[in-house]
Amino acid sequence: xxxxxxxxxxxxxxxxxxxxxxxxxxxxxxxxxxxxxxxxxxxxxxxxxxxxxxxxxxxxxxxxxxxxxxxxxxxxxxxxxxxxxxxxxxxxxxxxxxxxxxxxxxxxxxxxxxxxxxxxxxxxxxxxxxxxxxxxxxxxxxxxxxxxxxxxxxxxxxxxxxxxxxxxxxxxxxxxxxxxxxxxxxxxxxxxxxxxxxxxxxxxxxxxxxxxx
Amino acid sequence: xxxxxxxxxxxxxxxxxxxxxxxxxxxxxxxxxxxxxxxxxxxxxxxxxxxxxxxxxxxxxxxxxxxxxxxxxxxxxxxxxxxxxxxxxxxxxxxxxxxxxxxxxxxxxxxxxxxxxxxxxxxxxxxxxxxxxxxxxxxxxxxxxxxxxxxxxxxxxxxxxxxxxxxxxxxxxxxxxxxxxxxxxxxxxxxxxxxxxxxxxxxxxxxxxxxxx
DNA sequence: AATAATTATAAGGTACACCTTATAATTAAC
DNA sequence: GTTAATTATAAGGTGTACCTTATAATTATT
Ligand SMILES: [Mn+2]
Ligand SMILES: [Mn+2]
Ligand SMILES: [Mn+2]
Ligand SMILES: [Mn+2]
Numbered sequence: 108x109x110x111x112x113x114x115x116x117x118x119x120x121x122x123x124x125x126x127x128x129x130x131x132x133x134x135x136x137x138x139x140x141x142x143x144x145x146x147x148x149x150x151x152x153x154x155x156x157x158x159x160x161x162x163x164x165x166x167x168x169x170x171x172x173x174x175x176x177x178x179x180x181x182x183x184x185x186x187x188x189x190x191x192x193x194x195x196x197x198x199x200x201x202x203x204x205x206x207x208x209x210x211x212x213x214x215x216x217x218x219x220x221x222x223x224x225x226x227x228x229x230x231x232x233x234x235x236x237x238x239x240x241x242x243x244x245x246x247x248x249x250x251x252x253x254x255x256x257x258x259x260x261x262x263x264x265x266x267x268x269x270x271x272x273x274x275x276x277x278x279x280x281x282x283x284x285x286x287x288x289x290x291x292x293x294x295x296x297x298x299x300x301x302x303x304x305x306x307x308x309x310x311x312x313x314x315x316x317x318x319x320x
Numbered sequence: 321x322x323x324x325x326x327x328x329x330x331x332x333x334x335x336x337x338x339x340x341x342x343x344x345x346x347x348x349x350x351x352x353x354x355x356x357x358x359x360x361x362x363x364x365x366x367x368x369x370x371x372x373x374x375x376x377x378x379x380x381x382x383x384x385x386x387x388x389x390x391x392x393x394x395x396x397x398x399x400x401x402x403x404x405x406x407x408x409x410x411x412x413x414x415x416x417x418x419x420x421x422x423x424x425x426x427x428x429x430x431x432x433x434x435x436x437x438x439x440x441x442x443x444x445x446x447x448x449x450x451x452x453x454x455x456x457x458x459x460x461x462x463x464x465x466x467x468x469x470x471x472x473x474x475x476x477x478x479x480x481x482x483x484x485x486x487x488x489x490x491x492x493x494x495x496x497x498x499x500x501x502x503x504x505x506x507x508x509x510x511x512x513x514x515x516x517x518x519x520x521x522x523x524x525x526x527x528x529x530x531x532x533x
Numbered sequence: 534a535a536t537a538a539t540t541a542t543a544a545g546g547t548a549c550a551c552c553t554t555a556t557a558a559t560t561a562a563c
Numbered sequence: 564g565t566t567a568a569t570t571a572t573a574a575g576g577t578g579t580a581c582c583t584t585a586t587a588a589t590t591a592t593t
Binding site: 192195196197198206209210212213214215218221222225 | 405408409410411419422423425426427428431434435438
């Protein structure tokens with residue numbers, strides 16, 4: 108777990124990028140942090156190993172979906188703290204940014220959301236930058252635990268073994284797919300999808316998360 | 321600068337001690353943190369080198385005045401954040417302690433005092449522990465900048481070079497001393513102390529902080 | 534006084550995130 | 564197409580705060 112420093116990098120990459128998919132050159136990170144190119148490169152390799160960034164040699168880094176999530180969560184915390192500092196504690200806005208840079212690492216997601224509520228769910232920081240929305244907390248259920256007739260949408264597969272993914276893929280059980288539970292017994296479920304009906308072992312269904320309607 | 325970890329140790333020592341001056345055995349710190357005895361011992365040596373604790377072999381550690389100041393400041397921040405979490409964000413009090421353990425390291429003294437004001441200067445944390453008072457913020461002035469007739473008390477010398485300290489010492493310009501400015505010109509000031517009058521180069525006076533009456 | 538328990542110290546190691554210096558590879562500019 | 568600039572990589576190093584294993588010193592217990 109690299110946590111704090113990693114977050115800082117991901118946040119910087121998010122801030123520095125112009126367009127998603129256009130890589131941020133390491134030279135920019137070097138300048139942003141005031142670190143040596145070698146240090147930045149080293150760190151980028153670590154971030155890349157964790158799949159938080161994609162490293163494009165001689166071009167720079169882009170955020171992976173996971174990396175972007177981390178960056179957005181950080182920016183959300185940062186900007187909420189800025190609002191708290193200026194609105195609640197009456198800290199001058201020119202000092203709020205730096206102070207929020209420390210607080211942003213010191214709170215859990217839950218505290219962050221409570222803070223947001225307290226502040227009245229502000230849409231932007233004192234400097235006008237938008238506050239990223241909290242991740243829509245979908246109520247996920249396990250596909251294996253649903254009664255006959257339940258309908259919803261596949262959200263994700265919680266284990267990424269090749270065999271499982273292949274089994275699900277061939278049956279059309281993919282993130283995004285709409286479904287209705289047609290039947291269920293001790294060792295398999297029958298699930299109706301858009302264009303066909305699939306049989307799936309319960310064991311596999313246990314790895315599938317869905318959002319119910 | 322050891323800062324965060326050092327603070328954590330000093331805070332723990334403060335919490336664990338029964339009476340000031342009765343040393344806290346390293347074994348207690350070992351247990352408190354869940355670190356190995358060797359690690360604790362190592363850290364204690366560092367704290368001792370900084371004169372934040374006094375180490376009494378086979379007995380334990382006591383806080384020096386400086387160390388205690390750091391510990392009290394930490395506890396103040398900790399308990400103020402606990403109040404904020406429970407009172408303002410409605411975090412359950414059983415979660416507040418741990419969460420405050422992170423926030424306590426993420427704020428400056430100034431933000432702490434603003435937080436205290438916002439909270440209405442509470443006297444105790446949600447768990448009933450007293451909140452140490454803020455350091456009485458003496459309004460310090462520079463001895464070099466005072467008009468004739470100004471009176472007050474020397475509070476401290478802001479640069480600790482041997483030559484300067486010797487110069488001040490021989491003239492009786494020491495922390496605690498009461499004074500009146502008798503005269504002042506382009507390159508020196510004349511300062512009246514309890515039992516004598518001293519002449520001091522302005523350059524030296526610039527390093528002396530005073531509290532005015 | 535001898536033994537047991539506690540405490541201290543020595544020696545060597547790990548992970549993290551930074552550093553410098555030097556060389557190689559690639560890309561950009563002339 | 565050669566040169567210059569940028570970017571990457573290799574090699575070795577730092578400080579902080581943790582670790583284990585092993586041995587020495589002190590204190591406590593019987
Ligand atoms: Mn930060
Ligand atoms: Mn802002
Ligand atoms: Mn803490
Ligand atoms: Mn408390």
